[in-house]
Amino acid sequence: MTELMNTPVAVIAEEHPYCMDYFRSVGVSIADTELTPREIIDALDNEALEDKGFSKEQISSHFIEFLKQAAMLKSTAERSVHSVTIVGGFDKSGTPENFELILKPGDIVCIVGTTGSGKSRLLADIECFAQKDTPTGRTVMVNGKILDGEDRFRLENKLVAQLSQNMNFVVDMSVGEFIAMHAASRMIPDIEATVEAVITCANELAGETFTYETALTQLSGGQSRALMIADTAMLSSSPIVLIDEIENAGVDRRKALELLVKEEKIVLMSTHDPILALMGNRRLAIHNGGVKKVIETDREELAGLEILQCVDEKLMQLRTMLRAGEKISLDMKKFFEL
Amino acid sequence: MKLVTVAGPPSAGKTAVIIKTAVHLKKIYSKIGVVKFDCLSTSDHLLYKKAGISVVTGLSGNLCPDHYFVSNIDDCLQWAKKKGFDMLISESAGLCNRCSPHIKEIPAVCVIDCLAGAETPKKIGPMLRYADTVAVTKGDIVSQAEREVFSFRVRQANPKASVIFVNGITGQGAYDLSHAFSKATDVDSLEGAKLRFSVPAAICPYCVGEMTIGTDHQKGNVKKMVFKEVEEAAV
Ligand SMILES: Nc1nc2c(ncn2[C@@H]2O[C@H](COP(=O)(O)OP(=O)(O)OP(=O)(O)O)[C@@H](O)[C@H]2O)c(=O)[nH]1
Ligand SMILES: Nc1ncnc2c1ncn2[C@@H]1O[C@H](COP(=O)(O)OP(=O)(O)OP(=O)(O)O)[C@@H](O)[C@H]1O
Ligand SMILES: [Mg+2]
Ligand SMILES: [Mg+2]
Ligand SMILES: [Zn+2]
Ligand SMILES: [Zn+2]
Numbered sequence A: 001m002t003e004l005m006n007t008p009v010a011v012i013a014e015e016h017p018y019c020m021d022y023f024r025s026v027g028v029s030i031a032d033t034e035l036t037p038r039e040i041i042d043a044l045d046n047e048a049l050e051d052k053g054f055s056k057e058q059i060s061s062h063f064i065e066f067l068k069q070a071a072m073l074k075s076t077a078e079r080s081v082h083s084v085t086i087v088g089g090f091d092k093s094g095t096p097e098n099f100e101l102i103l104k105p106g107d108i109v110c111i112v113g114t115t116g117s118g119k120s121r122l123l124a125d126i127e128c129f130a131q132k133d134t135p136t137g138r139t140v141m142v143n144g145k146i147l148d149g150e151d152r153f154r155l156e157n158k159l160v161a162q163l164s165q166n167m168n169f170v171v172d173m174s175v176g177e178f179i180a181m182h183a184a185s186r187m188i189p190d191i192e193a194t195v196e197a198v199i200t201c202a203n204e205l206a207g208e209t210f211t212y213e214t215a216l217t218q219l220s221g222g223q224s225r226a227l228m229i230a231d232t233a234m235l236s237s238s239p240i241v242l243i244d245e246i247e248n249a250g251v252d253r254r255k256a257l258e259l260l261v262k263e264e265k266i267v268l269m270s271t272h273d274p275i276l277a278l279m280g281n282r283r284l285a286i287h288n289g290g291v292k293k294v295i296e297t298d299r300e301e302l303a304g305l306e307i308l309q310c311v312d313e314k315l316m317q318l319r320t321m322l323r324a325g326e327k328i329s330l331d332m333k334k335f336f337e338l
Numbered sequence B: 001m002k003l004v005t006v007a008g009p010p011s012a013g014k015t016a017v018i019i020k021t022a023v024h025l026k027k028i029y030s031k032i033g034v035v036k037f038d039c040l041s042t043s044d045h046l047l048y049k050k051a052g053i054s055v056v057t058g059l060s061g062n063l064c065p066d067h068y069f070v071s072n073i074d075d076c077l078q079w080a081k082k083k084g085f086d087m088l089i090s091e092s093a094g095l096c097n098r099c100s101p102h103i104k105e106i107p108a109v110c111v112i113d114c115l116a117g118a119e120t121p122k123k124i125g126p127m128l129r130y131a132d133t134v135a136v137t138k139g140d141i142v143s144q145a146e147r148e149v150f151s152f153r154v155r156q157a158n159p160k161a162s163v164i165f166v167n168g169i170t171g172q173g174a175y176d177l178s179h180a181f182s183k184a185t186d187v188d189s190l191e192g193a194k195l196r197f198s199v200p201a202a203i204c205p206y207c208v209g210e211m212t213i214g215t216d217h218q219k220g221n222v223k224k225m226v227f228k229e230v231e232e233a234a235v
Helices: A009-015 A020-024 A039-042 A045-054 A056-076 A119-127 A149-153 A175-185 A189-204 A221-235 A253-262 A272-281 A299-321 B014-025 B042-052 B065-082 B144-157 B174-181
Strands: A084-087 A100-103 A108-113 A138-140 A161-166 A240-244 A267-272 A282-287 A290-294 B003-006 B030-037 B054-059 B085-094 B108-113 B132-136 B163-164
Touching: A009 A020, A009 A039, A020 A039, A020 B144, A039 A056, A045 A056, A056 B144, A084 A119, A108 A119, A108 A253, A108 A272, A119 A161, A119 A267, A119 A282, A119 B065, A138 A253, A161 A272, A161 B144, A175 A189, A175 A221, A175 B144, A189 A221, A189 A253, A221 A253, A253 A267, A272 A299, A282 B014, A299 B003, B003 B014, B014 B030, B014 B085, B014 B132, B014 B174, B030 B065, B042 B054, B054 B065, B065 B085, B108 B174, B132 B144, B132 B174, B144 B163, B163 B174
Parallel strands: A108 A267, A108 A282, A161 A240, A240 A267, B003 B085, B003 B108, B030 B054, B030 B085, B108 B132, B132 B163
Antiparallel strands: A084 A100, A084 A138, A282 A290
């Protein structure tokens, strides 16, 4: 690593383009890229650094560590999760759950259960790679292997991306600028094309379109949700997407799920909506802290889904009429073919 | 006796995170105490009491709370020992962003919230850069994209720390964080222990009560702003 410290930053930047960004983040502007990190750091004024709470030793050691981590992030972008295995533990009364579940990319799993039944606990177990050390005693494995020690808590191993109704964009930036910033932090090479793809995709999910220049905080509820889904599908590093009740989000839910599946995500969705529940390949029924049933969505249920979707479409038509300021004075019995 | 220092900007969620983490720590350490350092006032002791955690408060008044911390932390440790605690957690509100309470060999946690915006990790000083673990709160109200950008920025500011998202309300992530706390080893006394970074004294007349503005009153360690030709703000 001393070698790195004695290599001109212009050369380092060829392999690690984010190296300039590191110096910027510690308030150092590089006038001459032919200088080496050592030379740049040595030239800094000790007193000024101390004032700002920096030290030369720390800047050097953090610089090396940051490059290492960023390189790791880049390589985990190509990391693949083939499977996530959940081995049952015990419910709140200590009764064994006796289930083993293997989730694969493209799976959609719904989680159903009453308030306080333990839905969030199950998702938290997945998130921290439980090893019989959470209140449920469950074990979670990735690609059939147990992750241990420090690996469990490393950011690049973060398995779960979350989408929920309570989430909002809070940064004061335009859509395009922010998505570009996200892409940059993921070390994506072609940022421009990625941003464009995310925005196009989000616009397909939401009703009203927005552009690159729209301020994030000006997006409507449905537009933000659509952008969050598109961004999570295409830019998040996490292979699992956890969706918490997006029933009323004003986005095309079917298209949203299709997108996540296409991007090889494992989708876990807690929902009370029968249509969403049937869109899943299976669902876990949780009661008293334990997984009581694993139900595969079968042909019989899927036949029902088609009818539900017809009804949903009709409701959608009524909503459109409402929005257009029309009166809803049609024969409902006929309309719904009851 | 184990000690852990927790620091973070005001209202970042320090108390909430400590309380949620203590739930898991209690399984290992039966008696946990907290010492809260703040500047003017705090009602954190009520929250800790409600959670069944013994707490003592130190108000620094017109001193930087981190300076006050340094002169009092060993006394706190002795108090906690006398009380028979297994672990003492210090909570200090980082008010000046320049000082930090982190001590060498003592696990150091920095709590920041991701509502503060992508530039915040860059602005928080040694309190973040010298921490072993960074707990990021309030992820439940921002988008996944912002969480990912934020954690990248935290990592840029301190590549050596582990970054853990903790929800101060539901406690999600607190279990993971409790592992960082339980890395603490026994300390008997902090006599001779070293801070991770200097906390420079701010000795100007205003530190000691001067109230009049004007060059005549600015003696001692005075630093003046430099007004160069107004530069284009760097992007
Ligand atoms: N939504 C949300 N709110 C949180 C979270 N963590 C803390 N809060 C809330 O943020 C507020 C401040 O939390 P505290 O724990 O008191 O913050 P603190 O850092 O101890 O504040 P001071 O000690 O006053 O500096 C409280 O209302 C908490 O309920 C979180 O993860 N999500
Ligand atoms: N198997 C278990 N053993 C012990 N405690 C459990 C178990 N499962 C869940 N719990 C605890 O029960 C409480 C309620 O669970 P949880 O928050 O997961 O419910 P939920 O289904 O998400 O509820 P809501 O619909 O209100 O969000 C939590 O404190 C959780 O840790
Ligand atoms: Mg829940
Ligand atoms: Mg507090
Ligand atoms: Zn200070
Ligand atoms: Zn002063």
